[in-house]
Amino acid sequence: MNRTVEKNRTLLVDGPASVVTTSGKVEVFGLRMNNTQRIVIREGKRLPFAVEEKATFDISLAQKANVEEVEGNTIPPSWNEASEELSTLQNKPITAMVVGTVDSGKTSLCTFLVNKLLQQKKKVAVLDGDIGQSDIGPPCTVAYTFLAKPTTDLFNLQAKNAVFIGVTSPNGAADKTIAGLTSLKEEIMKENPDLIIVNSDGWIEGDEAVKYKIQLAQRINPDVIFFIQQREELAPAVNALGKFRKVLVVSPPLINQRSREKRKNLRELGYIKYLRNAKVQSYPLGWLKIEDSELFGLTKARANTKEASRIYSLLGMKPLHFTEQSDRISIIIGKRRWISTENLKRLEENTKKKVVVIRKGEEEGSLMALYNTERKFLGIGLLQEIEYLRRTIKILTPVSENIAIAAIGKIRLDKNMKEMSAFGEEGQPEFPAFNKLS
Template identity: 25%
Template sequence: MKRERVRIEGGSIRVDGPSRARVIRGEATTNKGTEVSEGEELVIRRGERLTLTTDSELELELVLGTGAGYSVEEDGVEIPSDWKELAEELADHGGTPVCMVIGPQDSGKTTLVTFIANELVERGLKVGIVDADVGQSDVGPPAVVSLGIVEDTVHDLSEVEMRHGYFVGSITPSGHLLQTTVGTRRMVDLALAEGTDVVLIDTSGMVHGGPARALKLHKVDAIRPSHVAFLDRDGQVSHIKRMVKSLKYIKVHDLAVPDAVKDVERKDRIRRRERVLREFFEEREILELDLEEVSVQRAFIGTGEPVDLEEESELSALIKAVSGVEPEILHAERAPDAVVLVVKDQAGRIVGRGGRHARELRRLLNVREFVVVNEEELQGVLVGLCDGAGDLLGIGVIREIDFASGELKVEGRLLRDRTIRVVQLGSLKVDPETGSHEPMNVRV
C-alpha cells in the first residue's frame, strides 16, 4: 500500500483501484453524479475507476494498492451532455418510463445507470434498478437478476439493497437466455409494483453472436421499454440498434462513451466476482430440506419416480450389457421422458466416448434422455431457493443429498424468512468460503 496526498486547483483526477480516496479539503463531483466533501472517503475496488471533478481547490489523501494509480486532467472531465439530457427526459416523461441500457463490456453501462439514478433521486423520484448483468452484478449476487430501489444518492450500485431476485444459475446469459429474459421481465414488473417512478435496466456486455442478438432483441420484445440507451464504442452494438430503431414504442438514445471508462482485465472480473460471492456467503447456514416437500427445477434429477429394486436390477444388467460397466447405483428414477441415475464414479464409462453407450441405452429404454451423474459432481452446485410463489429467498450450494432418507443439505444464505418450496439447480459450482467458481461440465 502506498499513501499519497494530491492537490489540484480545478480540473479532474482519475483514481484506479484497488484504492481509497479521502477528501482532506474541498468539494468535488464524481462521474456517477454524487457530491463529496471534506472528510468523506470513497473505496475504489480493483478494476474500477473513479473520476472526481472540481472547479476549485481539492486535496485528497490516496491509499493505493497493487496496480492502482491516478492521473490529473487539468481541463477537467465533463459528464457527457447526452447523459444529462437522458436523465432530464426520463424525469419529465409521463407515466413510468423504463430505460434499458445496452453496450459492450467496459462501455460505462453501470456508471451511466448510477449517474441517471442519482440525477433522478435528486429530483425526488423513486428509481428501480434492475441489475441483469449476471456476471458482474452489483445489486445482488452473481448468477441472479436482481432488483433494488434507490431513494437516496449512492456512490456505487453495490450500496443498493436487493429487494427481489430471479435465479439464473450462471455467470453468463449464454445457454440461459430464457432465464435471463424471464428474470429481467419479472424484476421490471416488481419494480413497477413497488411504485417506482422510473425503472433502469443494466444489462450484460454480451452483444456479439447469435445468442447475444436473440437475448437483446427478445428482452426488448418482452419488456417493451420506453427508452433504450446505447453506449456504442466503435460501432460494437450498431447491429442491435438496427434491429430496434423502427420500433414505435421505444425511443433510441445513442450516447457517448466517456474517455475515462476503464478496460477491465478478465482476471480482475473473476477476482471481483469471487469477492462478491465470498461476501454474500459470509452469513451462510446449513439448510436441511425434505425432498418430498420441495420441487426440484431446472434439472432432470428429482422430477421422476424412484425405481424399485427390481427395475434397478434390470437397469444395472442392461448398462453392463451395453457398456461393460457394472454400475454402483446410488439413486435411479424414471420420468416420462428420461431415466436418471446417480452413480459412484462411473458416469463417463457408462455414457461412453462421444455418448455412444447413452444413445443405445436411450433406444433400449425408450426415453428421450438418459442422464447419468457421479455423486461427487452434485457437490457445490449453486442453487436458487424459492418460496411457494416462486419468489427467490436466497441462494446456496449443495452439500449432501441423502436419497435413502430424502434429505437435501444446502449451505446457503436466505434473505427472507419464508418456507423453501422450490430448489432450482444452476450450472455453476461455487466454494462459498473463497468465492471460487467454475462451470459444471455435466447436466443433471
C-alpha cells in the same frame, strides 16, 4: 496519502482503495462528495472524482491500486444530455433501458442517471439485467431495488427481490432471463415508481445477441433506450431496436477495460458478499421444491420397479439413484463405483434415451438460489451434498429464513469461492461425468 487536485481536473482511482474528500467541490457519477464520507473502491473498479473547485483527498491504496490525474471531466457531456432527456418525458413511470457492450460504462451510466434523478426527488428503481456482472443481486441473478439515497457503487445496495438464472450469460438462457426481468418489472410497477432504470448485459454482438435484445426490449417496453457507443459494435442492435425512442451516448474514453479473468474475480467478490456467514444446513428432500435438478436426479419422475430392474440389469449394477425422463436417464453412482461403456451404450440403445452418469460428490459446490413460499428470493447457497439414501440435501448458506424452493444453477464454486467449469457451459463437455466414463 494526501493529494490536492486543481479544479476542472479528475482524479481516477483504481481499487482496491478508499478515498475521503477532505475539502473542495467534487462529484462522482453525479453524486456530490461530502467531507466525511469514505468511498470504497473495489478491485477491478475505477472511480472518477471530478473536481469542480480545488479539492484535497485522503487516499488509502491497497496493493494493485492506482491513482492518476487527468484534465477535464471524464463524464461525457452526452451523459448529461441523457439525464436531461429523461426530464423531458412526462409519463409515469418512465422506463429507460441501457444497452452497451461489456465494459462500456453501463453500470456507471445507470449510477449517474439514478444520482441525478434522486436530486430531483424522484422515486427510482434499478432493474439489473446483467447476470454476468450483476450490481444489485448476486452473480447469475437478475434483481431490483429502490434507491433511498445517491451512491457511487450500486453493488453496495441490497436487492429487494431477485430471480436466479443460474448461468453467467444469457446466451443459452435468454427466455429465462427475459421472464425473470419481466416478472420483476411487474413487481416494481406495484410500488408506483417515477422511473425504472434497466441495465442489460454486454452480450450484444451477433444475430443471436441482437435477437435477444429485441425480445428483451419488447417485454420491458422502455420509453427510451440509451445506447453506449464505443465503435460501430452497436449498429445492428440500434437498427433492430429502431421502433424505440433512442439516445446514443458516448462510452467514456478513460474507462477501465477488464480482462475475462478480472471479470470473473469481480463476480467472485459477489459470491463472497452473498455467502458471508454461511453455515451448512440440512433439509429433508421432501421439504423443499427443488428446481433445475434433473442432472442430479431429484425430479419426481421415477420409474416403476419393473423398469428399475430392467435398467439395473442393462447397467450390470444397482446405482445409488436414478431418474428417467422423456429424453434422458440420470444415473448417480457411488464415488468408487464404475459402469462399463458397453453397458451404458446398451442402456442408451435399449431405452433410446441419453444416459447421464453423475458420480456422487460431483454436486458439491453447485450454486443455488433459495426462495420462500411466496417465491421471494432469500439468497444463494452452495450445494454441499445430496444424501440419496437418507433423502436429505445439505446446503451451505447464510439464509436463515424458511426455505420452500431451491433452484440449482450450472455454475460450481470451489472451496475458495472460485468458479469451476460449469455443467453445460459453452466449450465444455455437456456432462463431464459422462465423458469421463465414455
